[in-house]
Amino acid sequence: MKKTCWLAIAVVIALMLGCITSAHAEIIPAYGEGQIGLQAAVLCSELTLREKPDASSKAIKTLKYRDLIIVVEQKNGWARCVLGDAENSPSGWVNAEYIVVDPAWYRTDRKTYVYAWNELTAPKVALLEKNTEFLDPDTFLPILKDEGEWLIVSLRGAAGWIHKNELDLSASKAE
Numbered sequence: 132m133k134k135t136c137w138l139a140i141a142v143v144i145a146l147m148l149g150c151i152t153s154a155h156a157e158i159i160p161a162y163g164e165g166q167i168g169l170q171a172a173v174l175c176s177e178l179t180l181r182e183k184p185d186a187s188s189k190a191i192k193t194l195k196y197r198d199l200i201i202v203v204e205q206k207n208g209w210a211r212c213v214l215g216d217a218e219n220s221p222s223g224w225v226n227a228e229y230i231v232v233d234p235a236w237y238r239t240d241r242k243t244y245v246y247a248w249n250e251l252t253a254p255k256v257a258l259l260e261k262n263t264e265f266l267d268p269d270t271f272l273p274i275l276k277d278e279g280e281w282l283i284v285s286l287r288g289a290a291g292w293i294h295k296n297e298l299d300l301s302a303s304k305a306e
Contacts, residue, residue, distance in 0.1 A: 184209035
């Protein structure tokens with residue numbers, strides 16, 4: 132299943148939970164366990180899906196940043212996963228260090244700064260541009276950790292910090 136399909140599923144679930152509102156930033160909760168396993172997102176630019184949980188095992192497919200997979204088992208630093216919910220979907224093992232399992236998602240529909248660390252005086256490492264398309268990959272990021280006033284998000288394979296007051300700003304303050 133393509134990543135936009137997975138994101139669409141997350142959007143539908145979020146709508147059902149009543150957490151989608153207009154014209155701001157928001158946190159979409161983790162999906163939870165599905166029929167097969169837990170959703171996970173790839174955190175690095177390329178990740179190899181392998182036949183066995185071993186770095187020298189035969190490669191099946193190369194996954195890209197933010198590709199979504201379903202994790203069905205984890206052991207010894209590896210995650211056994213499938214790439215979709217169809218019976219014939221590819222399956223294999225990935226290094227679990229390079230995925231985030233069952234993440235919540237940060238979504239914005241306005242310009243938002245991403246900082247190098249959790250201080251407003253820290254260097255800004257990215258600017259999420261305003262985009263009206265909900266599933267634009269540059270405005271929909273996996274949350275790695277919630278640290279009180281700050282969210283640590285995955286940003287093109289690196290980590291960045293978003294201040295939670297971005298969640299409270301009204302659309303009229305958007306640039």
